[in-house]
Amino acid sequence: SQKIEQNSEALNIQEGKTATLTCNYTNYSPAYLQWYRQDPGRGPVFLLLIRENEKEKRKERLKVTFDTTLKQSLFHITASQPADSATYLCALSRTYNNAGNMLTFGGGTRLMVKP
């Protein structure tokens, strides 16, 4: 069956360091992958999208890589700040079937950046 795995344990890092979060998947051939941020008690907010033919995508302090051979995406936050503390979700596209933008979400990894 299709599966998306994100580290369920919280990632604790020191302010200023680079945070790296991992998203692994099996039995998928996604056309694209997205990363979302979710603060406690709030809805997720879109951060970045990367397509299957892209190796890397950057946005300000964020960088996402997508390795379809390893079936893995890495999400990096450079020069991390306490305000970056949140849960980060990866989401994979399903096969498009005229039924909207179908995403399957991972369980998320909580990031804690300490000052």
Place this chain on the structure above:
Amino acid sequence: SQTIHQWPATLVQPVGSPLSLECTVEGTSNPNLYWYRQAAGRGLQLLFYSVGIGQISSEVPQNLSASRPQDRQFILSSKKLLLSDSGFYLCAWSATGGMRNTIYFGEGSWLTVV
């Protein structure tokens, strides 16, 4: 700009009571609409999606139903709530067409069934 509203934000309901969560989207036409549920510490589970008025698809069998009476209105309902229905419910929308559309989420509704 587009906005999404869902309500109520929090509710506590007894087992066996009915449920109605409402969601409206403004600033866009013919959006795809979604209801997700997030159990405590768990990932997002897609419950229903809709590509048009009256068109509802269910992802998982459950005690809930959804309706789309208007283009930008999406309603999640139950006739009799179960304890297992407790969770964080999120309404979301995306633009139609294309494979790479971002999903935009509402602020969520916390449901506790007691």
